[in-house]
Amino acid sequence: MVKKRILLADDEEDIKTVVAMFLEAQGYEVITAFDGLDALEKVRTEKPDLILLDIMMPVLDGFEVCKRLKENEDTARIPIVILSAAAHVESVNRGLKAGAKDYIVKPFEPEKLVEKIEQFIGK
Amino acid sequence: MDAMEKTDAEKLIRLARHVSEVLASPADLDHALEATVNLLRNVLEAEACSIMLLDAPAGVLRMAASSDIEREKWPTISTRLDEGFAGKVARSGRPLLVREIGDDSHLDAERRRRYTCPSFMCVPMKSKGQVIGVINVTNRIGSEPFSREQLDMVTSLANLIALAIENARLLATAEAMGRRLRDVLEGIGDGVIAVDTNGVILLHNELALHYLGVESGRCLGRRIEEVVPETVLPVFRTLYERTLAERSHIHEEVEWTPLDQTGATPLTLSTAPLYREARGNLSGVVFVIHDMTLHHKLDELKRIDEAKNSFLAIVSHELRTPLTAIKGASHLLRTKLAQRLDPDNLELLKIVEQNAERLMQQIVNLLDVVNIENRTASLTLRRLPLSQIARRSVARLRDTAAAKNLSIVEDYSAGDAELLLDEEKIARALDHLVGNAVKFTPRGGQVTVCTGSSRQEAYVAVRDTGAGIDPALRDQIFRKFVQGESHLTRQSGGCGIGLYVARAFAELHGGRIETTNLEGGGCEFRLVLPIMHLHENAKQPDAFIVDIPKAVSTS
Numbered sequence: 253m254v255k256k257r258i259l260l261a262d263d264e265e266d267i268k269t270v271v272a273m274f275l276e277a278q279g280y281e282v283i284t285a286f287d288g289l290d291a292l293e294k295v296r297t298e299k300p301d302l303i304l305l306d307i308m309m310p311v312l313d314g315f316e317v318c319k320r321l322k323e324n325e326d327t328a329r330i331p332i333v334i335l336s337a338a339a340h341v342e343s344v345n346r347g348l349k350a351g352a353k354d355y356i357v358k359p360f361e362p363e364k365l366v367e368k369i370e371q372f373i374g375k
Numbered sequence: 376m377d378a379m380e381k382t383d384a385e386k387l388i389r390l391a392r393h394v395s396e397v398l399a400s401p402a403d404l405d406h407a408l409e410a411t412v413n414l415l416r417n418v419l420e421a422e423a424c425s426i427m428l429l430d431a432p433a434g435v436l437r438m439a440a441s442s443d444i445e446r447e448k449w450p451t452i453s454t455r456l457d458e459g460f461a462g463k464v465a466r467s468g469r470p471l472l473v474r475e476i477g478d479d480s481h482l483d484a485e486r487r488r489r490y491t492c493p494s495f496m497c498v499p500m501k502s503k504g505q506v507i508g509v510i511n512v513t514n515r516i517g518s519e520p521f522s523r524e525q526l527d528m529v530t531s532l533a534n535l536i537a538l539a540i541e542n543a544r545l546l547a548t549a550e551a552m553g554r555r556l557r558d559v560l561e562g563i564g565d566g567v568i569a570v571d572t573n574g575v576i577l578l579h580n581e582l583a584l585h586y587l588g589v590e591s592g593r594c595l596g597r598r599i600e601e602v603v604p605e606t607v608l609p610v611f612r613t614l615y616e617r618t619l620a621e622r623s624h625i626h627e628e629v630e631w632t633p634l635d636q637t638g639a640t641p642l643t644l645s646t647a648p649l650y651r652e653a654r655g656n657l658s659g660v661v662f663v664i665h666d667m668t669l670h671h672k673l674d675e676l677k678r679i680d681e682a683k684n685s686f687l688a689i690v691s692h693e694l695r696t697p698l699t700a701i702k703g704a705s706h707l708l709r710t711k712l713a714q715r716l717d718p719d720n721l722e723l724l725k726i727v728e729q730n731a732e733r734l735m736q737q738i739v740n741l742l743d744v745v746n747i748e749n750r751t752a753s754l755t756l757r758r759l760p761l762s763q764i765a766r767r768s769v770a771r772l773r774d775t776a777a778a779k780n781l782s783i784v785e786d787y788s789a790g791d792a793e794l795l796l797d798e799e800k801i802a803r804a805l806d807h808l809v810g811n812a813v814k815f816t817p818r819g820g821q822v823t824v825c826t827g828s829s830r831q832e833a834y835v836a837v838r839d840t841g842a843g844i845d846p847a848l849r850d851q852i853f854r855k856f857v858q859g860e861s862h863l864t865r866q867s868g869g870c871g872i873g874l875y876v877a878r879a880f881a882e883l884h885g886g887r888i889e890t891t892n893l894e895g896g897g898c899e900f901r902l903v904l905p906i907m908h909l910h911e912n913a914k915q916p917d918a919f920i921v922d923i924p925k926a927v928s929t930s
Contacts, residue, residue, distance in 0.1 A: 264696055264700070266697075266700035266704070267696065267699055267700050267703070270699075270700055270703035270704045270707060271703060273707055274703060274706070274707055277707070277710070277711075337692050337693075337695035337696050337699070338692060339691075339692075339695070339742050340688070340746075340751065341746065341751050341752070341753050342751065357695075358695045358696060358698075358699040359695060359698045359699035359701075359702045359703070359731075359735060360699070362703060362706050362707075
């Protein structure tokens with residue numbers, strides 16, 4: 253069976269490591285991006301099944317990445333889940349408006365994250 | 376005849392001079408009028424003389440002065456306008472001379488007997504064509520009745536007296552208005568100075584002198600530049616000229632140091648043009664000096680409060696990221712190493728996780744405060760039984776309670792309700808209530824959580840066997856960062872925002888938190904929520920109308 257591929261875009265190395273390790277343990281293939289522009293590039297080259305997107309990233313923020321992916325026909329269908337420490341109602345609304353499927357506030361229970369991922373792309 | 380005329384003319388002149396002297400400075404109108412009636416009586420050789428003034432709204436003439444009736448009785452004597460000679464004269468405005476007093480059928484027999492020669496004159500007093508009263512002259516001493524000439528004489532004098540009375544009244548009104556103006560000027564919290572078009576001070580209040588750093592004293596009639604300190608004079612001069620030129624209100628912020636104060640006080644100087652007549656020529660400028668110290672302090676406090684909120688938001692955000700890594704890493708570590716770690720090391724890992732969780736709760740609390748203060752907290756409503764949230768809240772705190780050897784008793788039998796609510800926020804409110812109960816109940820005590828409902832409301836009550844709430848602190852404990860005990864000596868953790876957040880979240884739902892000290896110790900915190908009535912809108916199946924009962928009864 254082909255593993256589902258998840259793109260994890262976050263500029264925080266430690267978080268990337270922890271989340272990637274956890275998702276890999278759950279049977280997903282994880283690729284990472286270190287900023288917004290890198291995320292767009294990786295989406296194009298790696299064609300992930302789902303994107304986990306941080307908001308506050310260098311070069312291009314998560315909202316903008318989300319918007320651009322939704323504007324592009326090739327990438328519009330990939331489900332995006334925002335993972336952000338910004339718990340403000342306004343930024344949650346902004347994320348969902350930009351086309352994200354869900355908005356998870358950091359820190360989160362790892363099981364909850366897996367639950368969401370399964371809901372969108374299955375195991 | 377010639378001699379007689381000369382005498383009358385002389386008498387008239389003498390009388391007129393006396394009357395005008397008496398009435399010239401009517402500081403006390405009553406006494407001036409009394410002196411006048413006595414003069415008239417003497418000159419006319421009459422038995423009695425009186426002045427009655429018109430009280431138009433009441434339709435009567437009232438006694439203002441009399442030569443033969445005691446002062447004390449004057450206020451009690453009045454004549455209706457539709458009766459007697461006096462009434463007739465006041466109505467017609469024409470003088471009247473009665474040679475035979477018997478003509479006046481209204482005079483009673485007793486009064487008729489008192490007078491020897493039955494003659495009577497009544498003369499109207501007119502000001503600007505309006506009758507303001509009458510002068511009565513009664514009974515000639517001797518055998519001759521009053522003459523036509525004497526009537527004319529009194530008629531001329533009557534108008535002079537009327538004028539004096541009107542002047543006295545105007546003066547009294549002006550004085551009353553002046554007093555009122557003074558009271559208003561001194562009563563308002565601003566400094567006021569009015570200056571005429573020559574720069575001369577027309578009026579001012581004490582506060583204005585205080586702000587200008589001038590000792591109290593006579594400033595009226597002095598020029599503005601003699602009074603205003605040199606440092607601020609240019610501002611006054613500019614505003615003065617602009618106000619006259621633009622004929623408009625002007626606002627200017629200035630700072631200077633008033634007398635007997637150390638630092639410069641922030642003040643605003645406003646001006647308004649003074650008009651001689653409505654929308655006519657300008658007669659001067661009024662300056663209003665307003666102390667802005669409090670405004671500035673308030674602005675400063677608002678700025679500090681906003682800075683605090685954004686600081687809290689940033690701090691909690693900055694704490695979240697590393698906490699995510701810690702939580703994730705320790706979680707992974709535990710799942711990966713569970714079998715390989717000895718109990719001691721597993722315990723250490725558990726401590727890391729538990730403390731990361733505690734840290735997380737504190738951050739969530741801080742963020743709640745920020746959202747409440749910034750009014751950015753919003754509700755995501757779902758229909759849920761209240762007991763379900765209570766159960767979960769108790770479950771979360773059971774370990775903490777057990778560590779203190781406390782038992783938590785749950786009883787949801789008294790009534791439960793499915794409510795439309797934001798699960799996360801109500802859960803947090805309940806966590807605070809149950810958490811507080813656990814925190815403030817001594818070891819071995821008991822916490823009870825129960826629900827109840829009426830038609831309009833449902834509640835969760837949390838009771839403890841702690842010390843109860845000091846009634847003096849009952850309102851304070853709901854304020855943020857306030858705890859029922861001093862910060863340095865307190866036994867329990869937390870930073871005093873639990874009840875603040877709990878109440879704010881209850882209020883977001885249209886509810887409240889009630890506190891009661893229980894008989895036999897302990898207290899009850901009751902989270903009361905209105906039962907909202909939900910209708911599905913037929914036209915728009917996705918839209919809900921939420922009715923929050925406005926008047927919530929306490930049952």
